[in-house]
Amino acid sequence: MKNCEYQQIDPRALSxxxxxxxxxxEKKVQRPRRKWEAFPGKNIFFxxxxxxxxxQNGVLPLTLGLIVVTSGLFFAFDCPFLVEHLTVCIxxxxxxxxxxxxxSLLRTSFTDPGxxxxxxxxxxxDIERQIDTSGSSTYRPPPRTKxxxxxxxxVKLKYCFTCKMFRPPRTSHCSLCDNCVERFDHHCPxxxxxxxxRNYRYFYSFIISLSFLTSFIFACVxxxxxxxxxxxxxxxxxxxxxxxxxxxxxxCFFSIWSILGLSGFHTYLVASNLTTNExxxxxxxGKRGAEExxxxxxxxxxxxxxxxTLCGPMPPSLIDRRGFLPPDEAIPAxxxxxxxxxxxxPKSDANMCTQSTKDVLERMLHSSDFHGLCPSGNPKTSPxxxxxxxxxxxxxxxxxxxxCSRQLARQAxxxxxxLLTPVAFSKNNRRDSLHSIxxxxxxxxxxxxxxxxxxxxxxxxxxxxxPQH
Amino acid sequence: MAETHSxxxxxxxxxxxxxxxxxxxxxxxxxxxxxTKFPSExxxxxxxxxxxxxIRTLNNLYAEAEKLGSQSFIEGCLACLTAYTVFLCMxxxxxxxxxxxxxxxxxxxxKIYAPRGLLLTDPIERGLRVIEITIYEDRSFSR
Numbered sequence: 001m002k003n004c005e006y007q008q009i010d011p012r013a014l015s016x017x018x019x020x021x022x023x024x025x026e027k028k029v030q031r032p033r034r035k036w037e038a039f040p041g042k043n044i045f046f047x048x049x050x051x052x053x054x055x056q057n058g059v060l061p062l063t064l065g066l067i068v069v070t071s072g073l074f075f076a077f078d079c080p081f082l083v084e085h086l087t088v089c090i091x092x093x094x095x096x097x098x099x100x101x102x103x104s105l106l107r108t109s110f111t112d113p114g115x116x117x118x119x120x121x122x123x124x125x126d127i128e129r130q131i132d133t134s135g136s137s138t139y140r141p142p143p144r145t146k147x148x149x150x151x152x153x154x155v156k157l158k159y160c161f162t163c164k165m166f167r168p169p170r171t172s173h174c175s176l177c178d179n180c181v182e183r184f185d186h187h188c189p190x191x192x193x194x195x196x197x198r199n200y201r202y203f204y205s206f207i208i209s210l211s212f213l214t215s216f217i218f219a220c221v222x223x224x225x226x227x228x229x230x231x232x233x234x235x236x237x238x239x240x241x242x243x244x245x246x247x248x249x250x251x252c253f254f255s256i257w258s259i260l261g262l263s264g265f266h267t268y269l270v271a272s273n274l275t276t277n278e279x280x281x282x283x284x285x286g287k288r289g290a291e292e293x294x295x296x297x298x299x300x301x302x303x304x305x306x307x308x309t310l311c312g313p314m315p316p317s318l319i320d321r322r323g324f325l326p327p328d329e330a331i332p333a334x335x336x337x338x339x340x341x342x343x344x345x346p347k348s349d350a351n352m353c354t355q356s357t358k359d360v361l362e363r364m365l366h367s368s369d370f371h372g373l374c375p376s377g378n379p380k381t382s383p384x385x386x387x388x389x390x391x392x393x394x395x396x397x398x399x400x401x402x403x404c405s406r407q408l409a410r411q412a413x414x415x416x417x418x419l420l421t422p423v424a425f426s427k428n429n430r431r432d433s434l435h436s437i438x439x440x441x442x443x444x445x446x447x448x449x450x451x452x453x454x455x456x457x458x459x460x461x462x463x464x465x466x467p468q469h
Numbered sequence: 470m471a472e473t474h475s476x477x478x479x480x481x482x483x484x485x486x487x488x489x490x491x492x493x494x495x496x497x498x499x500x501x502x503x504x505t506k507f508p509s510e511x512x513x514x515x516x517x518x519x520x521x522x523x524i525r526t527l528n529n530l531y532a533e534a535e536k537l538g539s540q541s542f543i544e545g546c547l548a549c550l551t552a553y554t555v556f557l558c559m560x561x562x563x564x565x566x567x568x569x570x571x572x573x574x575x576x577x578x579x580k581i582y583a584p585r586g587l588l589l590t591d592p593i594e595r596g597l598r599v600i601e602i603t604i605y606e607d608r609s610f611s612r
Binding site: 099100103104107116117119120122123126127148149150151155157165168169170182183201202205296297304307308310311312313314315316318319320 | 542
């Protein structure tokens with residue numbers, strides 16, 4: 001392992017204007033760039049920064065396609081028959097539901113979920129200075145958690161290495177989007193975006209309206225086939241006349257179980273003011289140790305919880321996508337500051353992350369079995385494994401909990417450093433993607449946590465806060 | 470040069486001596502509140518009461534923005550019924566209060582902080598993480 005020294009960052013050095021280092025020959029007249037063009041997270045933007053989507057947008061086209069195709073078939077093949085035999089309200093209701101579903105879906109996908117902008121260099125230096133003066137010696141890595149009291153409940157705030165700040169409570173770092181998201185619920189591949197504070201209500205209205213839509217279509221198609229088979233005296237003939245109905249039946253049948261289940265689950269979360277992330281990690285379930293931990297954010301009243309989550313005030317987007325970048329701080333300046341202060345660039349973050357995760361990977365490769373994360377031989381990995389499994393969900397679904405704990409560990413180790421993936425992990429990546437299809441259980445990667453634990457387990461003097469290369 | 474120093478003059482002429490960051494106070498949950506603890510770097514620059522008054526007013530304004538009242542409830546329901554298209558023509562309550570906050574900070578800077586060589590940065594520009602107070606070097610101002 002490399003010998004890395006802890007280096008104090010001098011905030012005065014940061015205030016040196018990078019313009020002095022800029023080559024005058026490089027200065028061209030550039031059109032003013034908007035902030036979204038220099039956004040550090042893994043997102044893509046449309047309409048000049050008005051719409052935001054995750055780069056890993058999963059199966060959003062599939063979701064849209066399924067909804068549009070099923071509804072299209074319904075309006076084209078089932079509605080004429082039902083209008084004739086029943087009432088004209090059916091396509092009207094169907095139309096309203098369909099429009100609501102699509103609007104909610106698009107709104108969920110293209111809204112900023114509550115991304116927190118990364119800390120400025122000055123802020124990060126200030127935090128680091130505060131950590132350093134809180135009593136630790138220079139050779140020990142500074143603590144990366146802060147404990148605070150919220151409503152008489154102890155809550156740990158974790159330090160995010162990527163965003164260089166202590167994460168506010170209920171905030172989590174999404175490894176897929178590489179952003180800290182406020183009130184992080186989960187990253188939904190169906191919707192192609194994270195679900196967080198700002199778009200949770202749209203997500204909830206999407207799944208509720210989709211439950212109604214699929215149930216409605218299912219009921220109408222069943223009615224249609226029943227009426228037809230009564231008229232023609234045979235189901236087979238009825239189906240032959242209207243094959244599209246079978247397609248709709250199949251799609252709706254399989255969607256209904258998962259969508260209704262998801263709606264029920266999220267209704268429970270809304271009523272108890274929890275996020276999927278907290279529920280799966282069991283943060284407030286009171287099952288760890290003898291401590292009584294209740295949810296400090298709940299209003300202890302179902303109606304108030306629902307109102308707070310769904311009808312609360314709409315916070316603005318904090319990342320200011322359409323603002324203009326100050327001309328001094330465009331990309332050339334970033335390159336200049338990289339030259340001046342190598343320890344402070346995001347690259348060093350990745351390097352440190354690479355270093356620690358590389359160590360963890362090496363240890364895991366040598367000593368543990370992938371399938372069970374069973375500690376074997378090497379004593380260094382066993383506390384790591386136990387910590388990981390203790391943070392695994394102990395609640396609802398037992399079949400998924402083992403998958404989730406594996407996913408937690410693997411995702412945490414593999415995701416932040418894709419360049420580093422050893423061959424042995426590629427098999428597990430595919431399995432991860434299979435697991436991740438169920439949107440309710442796609443977790444944010446606790447990668448900084450895991451690398452923190454790895455750092456804690458590793459030898460103190462070897463791994464400093466900022467490695468000096 | 471005028472006795473009362475304008476922000477423009479200060480930014481152009483003075484160098485940044487230090488920056489103080491007022492962190493968030495999470496003791497009441499995830500609501501946007503800032504710590505009212507008086508930082509030691511400002512002891513010689515500004516009166517403690519004045520500073521605490523500013524922070525307290527800001528905290529109250531943010532609490533007003535995030536209040537779960539009937540107004541926000543009606544706004545939420547109306548938005549839901551119109552499939553959220555109502556926000557294309559209307560400003561949310563939160564945005565209105567943010568404008569008020571920006572005006573208040575501007576006012577405080579002009580009246581109280583700039584004459585002492587300090588500058589408050591609106592927390593919204595820092596993602597509501599911190600209130601950044603820039604301390605300028607007091608070398609170009611005649612006293």
